Amino acid sequence: MAQFQSLPGFREFYPDALARRNHVFRGWRRAAHAYGFSEYDAPVLEPLDLYRAKSGDEIEAQLFSFTDKGGREVALRPEMTPTVCRLVGEKANALKRPIKWFSIGEFYRYERMQKGRGRCFFQLNADIFGEPGIEAETELIALLVECLRGFGLGAEDFYVRLSDRNLWFYYLETLGLDEARIGGILGAVDRYEKLGDDAFKDYATQFGPLDDGLKAKVLAFLGIKTLASLEATLSDITTEKLQARLGDWRRLLANLADMGLADFVSVDLGVVRGLAYYTGFVFEAFDRKGDLRALAGGGRYDTLVGKLGYNEMPAVGFGMGDMTFALLLEQRGLLPAVGPATEVYVVIGGAAERSAAFADIAGLRSAGYRVDYPLKEIAFGKQFKAAAESGAKLALIYGGDELAKGVVKLRDLTDRSEHEVPRAAVVEAVRDYFTSGRSA
Numbered sequence: 001m002a003q004f005q006s007l008p009g010f011r012e013f014y015p016d017a018l019a020r021r022n023h024v025f026r027g028w029r030r031a032a033h034a035y036g037f038s039e040y041d042a043p044v045l046e047p048l049d050l051y052r053a054k055s056g057d058e059i060e061a062q063l064f065s066f067t068d069k070g071g072r073e074v075a076l077r078p079e080m081t082p083t084v085c086r087l088v089g090e091k092a093n094a095l096k097r098p099i100k101w102f103s104i105g106e107f108y109r110y111e112r113m114q115k116g117r118g119r120c121f122f123q124l125n126a127d128i129f130g131e132p133g134i135e136a137e138t139e140l141i142a143l144l145v146e147c148l149r150g151f152g153l154g155a156e157d158f159y160v161r162l163s164d165r166n167l168w169f170y171y172l173e174t175l176g177l178d179e180a181r182i183g184g185i186l187g188a189v190d191r192y193e194k195l196g197d198d199a200f201k202d203y204a205t206q207f208g209p210l211d212d213g214l215k216a217k218v219l220a221f222l223g224i225k226t227l228a229s230l231e232a233t234l235s236d237i238t239t240e241k242l243q244a245r246l247g248d249w250r251r252l253l254a255n256l257a258d259m260g261l262a263d264f265v266s267v268d269l270g271v272v273r274g275l276a277y278y279t280g281f282v283f284e285a286f287d288r289k290g291d292l293r294a295l296a297g298g299g300r301y302d303t304l305v306g307k308l309g310y311n312e313m314p315a316v317g318f319g320m321g322d323m324t325f326a327l328l329l330e331q332r333g334l335l336p337a338v339g340p341a342t343e344v345y346v347v348i349g350g351a352a353e354r355s356a357a358f359a360d361i362a363g364l365r366s367a368g369y370r371v372d373y374p375l376k377e378i379a380f381g382k383q384f385k386a387a388a389e390s391g392a393k394l395a396l397i398y399g400g401d402e403l404a405k406g407v408v409k410l411r412d413l414t415d416r417s418e419h420e421v422p423r424a425a426v427v428e429a430v431r432d433y434f435t436s437g438r439s440a
């Protein structure tokens with residue numbers, strides 16, 4: 001039994017797993033670049049205060065935090081949002097707006113482990129700063145869809161649930177609730193899907209039991225799933241801000257429909273998001289079957305940059321994790337087979353042939369081919385076995401007879417055919433092999 005095991009919830013990536021992870025990251029990067037986002041990075045260890053009272057109670061309770069040797073209270077980052085706000089806040093005047101940034105990094109939360117949730121995970125974060133209007137939400141929801149669709153998933157596999165903390169706030173205000181009570185109700189709405197009626201317990205403890213009529217209204221609002229029923233519910237409430245907000249909804253949904261994304265986005269007031277800083281539209285992506293936890297979540301957070309001590313700056317963004325996403329790709333058979341690490345295997349006769357082989361291996365590698373060879377001198381037979389196991393399609397044979405003639409033998413490992421080429425033309429011969437389709 002091994003002495004040292006990795007910590008619970010921490011992941012190790014053997015080469016096949018890392019190849020799959022890289023495949024996901026490549027797709028996310030491709031999508032983010034296509035949408036005009038620039039990549040940034042930031043520290044994994046941050047001052048604890050960055051998260052205290054900024055991210056919300058749930059994340060604060062899950063922090064990996066400690067005091068460092070200099071007596072500073074620090075935490076491994078549980079999310080990117082406060083950090084990226086600092087980056088933007090620090091250089092706000094120098095940055096051209098809208099600021100469209102993304103990053104891919106590892107995050108740490110001391111969570112109860114379950115399917116699709118670990119204590120360390122990767123997230124794509126994409127955020128737009130400096131745009132107060134729904135144009136930023138349009139762009140981010142479209143990017144979120146692209147990050148899933150780019151892997152072959154369709155509207156039958158996943159969807160984005162769109163909601164709005166502002167609308168909730170305005171609606172609950174018209175029902176006569178003050179700010180503290182509204183906060184309590186939104187907390188209950190956030191937990192309602194998981195806990196049912198128990199979700200209202202915290203509210204009852206704080207403010208007394210929720211009046212039955214009010215509760216019915218909250219539950220009806222939470223169940224709204226179309227723009228039409230939203231409009232119908234709010235039709236007799238004529239406050240200006242509520243009606244203006246409905247206008248934002250119509251424009252956002254129309255933008256998304258114009259982008260061909262109507263099938264991917266559902267109105268769903270049941271989502272309010274648990275994180276403390278959201279101030280407007282919020283959204284979460286889920287698999288259609290409902291087997292898995294959220295694939296991604298985000299929303300508008302116009303006050304967080306200001307709360308960190310900088311000038312206020314409107315912001316919208318989302319985070320998408322790698323774990324539920326990998327489960328979904330696996331369920332749908334969309335994780336690619338891992339390709340071999342080697343394309344060309346060089347078989348070397350003996351010590352006398354090594355120097356010629358080494359020179360050509362260097363040339364082939366700098367031409368961009370993935371080349372391997374036996375580190376130690378071993379019998380020809382074993383080398384061919386290693387060549388076959390490496391997954392290479394082509395073997396180059398550097399035997400004494402060949403080198404005496406100034407040639408190298410190319411063996412196609414897929415059909416075992418062989419031919420000789422002049423040593424001086426070996427790179428061209430390999431290129432010809434891989435571009436002529438003979439390797440297919």
Ligand code: HAM
Pocket residue numbers: 078079080081109111116117118119120121123125126127275294295296297298299316317318319320321322323324
């Ligand atoms: P979040 O909803 O906490 O939002 O996380 C976003 C996504 O990260 C989740 O939907 C999930 O895919 C993944 N995730 C979160 N926790 C775990 C975990 N313990 N194990 C595996 N995956 C996990 C945020 O983090 C916000 N900061 C997103 C954001 C960016 N909002 C604005 N900009």
